[in-house]
Amino acid sequence: xxxxxxxxxxxxxxxxxHVTLRCSPISGHKSVSWYQQVLGQGPQFIFQYYEKEERGRxxxxxxxxxxxxxxxxxxxxxxALLLGDSxxxxxxxxxxxxxxxxxxxxFGPGTRLTVL
Amino acid sequence: xxxxxxxxxTLSVQEGDSxxxxxxxxxxxxxxxxxxxxxxxxxxxxxIDIRSNVGEKKDQRIAVTLNKTAKHFSLHITxxxxxxxxxxxxxxxxxxxxxSKLTFGTGTRLQVTL
Numbered sequence: 463x464x465x466x467x468x469x470x471x472x473x474x475x476x477x478x479x480h481v482t483l484r485c486s487p488i489s490g491h492k493s494v495s496w497y498q499q500v501l502g503q504g505p506q507f508i509f510q511y512y513e514k515e516e517r518g519r520x521x522x523x524x525x526x527x528x529x530x531x532x533x534x535x536x537x538x539x540x541x542a543l544l545l546g547d548s549x550x551x552x553x554x555x556x557x558x559x560x561x562x563x564x565x566x567x568x569f570g571p572g573t574r575l576t577v578l
Numbered sequence: 579x580x581x582x583x584x585x586x587x588t589l590s591v592q593e594g595d596s597x598x599x600x601x602x603x604x605x606x607x608x609x610x611x612x613x614x615x616x617x618x619x620x621x622x623x624x625x626i627d628i629r630s631n632v633g634e635k636k637d638q639r640i641a642v643t644l645n646k647t648a649k650h651f652s653l654h655i656t657x658x659x660x661x662x663x664x665x666x667x668x669x670x671x672x673x674x675x676x677x678s679k680l681t682f683g684t685g686t687r688l689q690v691t692l
Contacts, residue, residue, distance in 0.1 A: 495678050504584075504623065504667050504682030518677045521579075552621065556678050565678055569621040575627070 464489065466555050466570035474576045475543050482540040483573045487555030492538040493517075495567060496528055499550040511536055540575075548577045584668050584683030591658050592691055593613040610671040611644060611651045612677035614678070617664045625666075626653070628666045648686045660689045 467486045475481050487494050493512040497505035508520035511530035530536045534555075540547055551574075554567040581604040591597050592618045601611075612627035628635045628651065635642050639658075644651040655662055665687050669680040 495676055495680075497680075502685075504669075504685050505680070507679045507681070510678050512678070518674075518679045520679070543613065554678075554680075566624060566627060567678060567680060569614075572622045 466553055467569055468551075468570040468573050470573055471571065472574045472576075474578060476578050477543055477545060479543050480539065480541045481543060481575060482516045483551050483553075483575070484535065485538070485553030485555075485570055486535045487501040487553075488519050488557075488568060491555040491557045491568075493565070494530055494534065495538070495554045496538045497554065497558070497569075498522070499552055500574070501549070505552055508538070514565075539575050543577045545577050547574060552575050580608065580670060580672065580681040582668065582670055582681050582683045584686055587628060587684065588687045588689070590689045590691060592600045593660060595658055597653075597658055597662070597689075598657045599666055599668070599688070600650060601652070601670075601683050602648075602667065603670045603681075604649070605647060605670070605672050606646075608649075608668075608670040609671045609673050611642070612669050612671075613640075613642060613653050614669065615679060616683075616685075617662045622667060656689075658664045660690050660692065662687060663690045675691055 495510040496508040499505040500563045507520040509567040514530045525541045528538045550572040553570040556565040556567045609630035614622035616622045641654040668683040
């Protein structure tokens with residue numbers, strides 16, 4: 463039973479470039495959430511997509527965008543990269559049930575982005 | 579927005595001792611409280627979670643207690659082992675339809691020494 467997968471595992475970019483990160487959720491899960499984890503801190507919520515619609519957005523600038531595809535995989539895009547965007551980007555999948563607000567989230571291995 | 583405070587930031591215990599990590603939250607509507615363990619360079623792994631209609635939950639050496647009135651919850655690890663060494667994060671979620679936003683604490687680095 464495959465867990466959440468993410469690609470690439472590592473990425474090095476320079477300031478001003480853009481980056482696309484990819485995530486495949488656990489089979490059957492329709493919700494994907496993205497988190498940014500800066501070294502030494504807890505994950506910070508960026509986006510959530512459920513059934514291909516954005517269901518939540520964290521306090522991140524418009525340089526960050528995301529989308530979800532019909533197969534429930536997702537992409538996170540970051541434009542005009544800054545040094546401060548260097549972090550571990552985590553994807554989490556879950557299967558929220560209607561009327562139940564306590565779905566468990568499972569994390570992927572993350573993509574470590576370094577901006578030089 | 580939701581604010582989650584986690585203490586202590588570092589914790590060192592001897593093998594076999596117990597470890598306790600505490601989190602407080604601000605949003606009284608929060609109803610889901612998971613704990614994640616993150617080893618160096620690895621993904622956060624869910625180790626235990628509790629929902630607001632339960633006061634305590636135990637899974638082998640790990641337990642979580644929730645005090646909704648005081649808005650705090652704690653992770654208890656008994657008979658600690660070296661492989662328990664990791665960073666532990668608490669998180670909270672408030673009910674919001676199918677939205678799944680977790681707000682995390684700042685983490686506790688647990689070191690279990692021989």
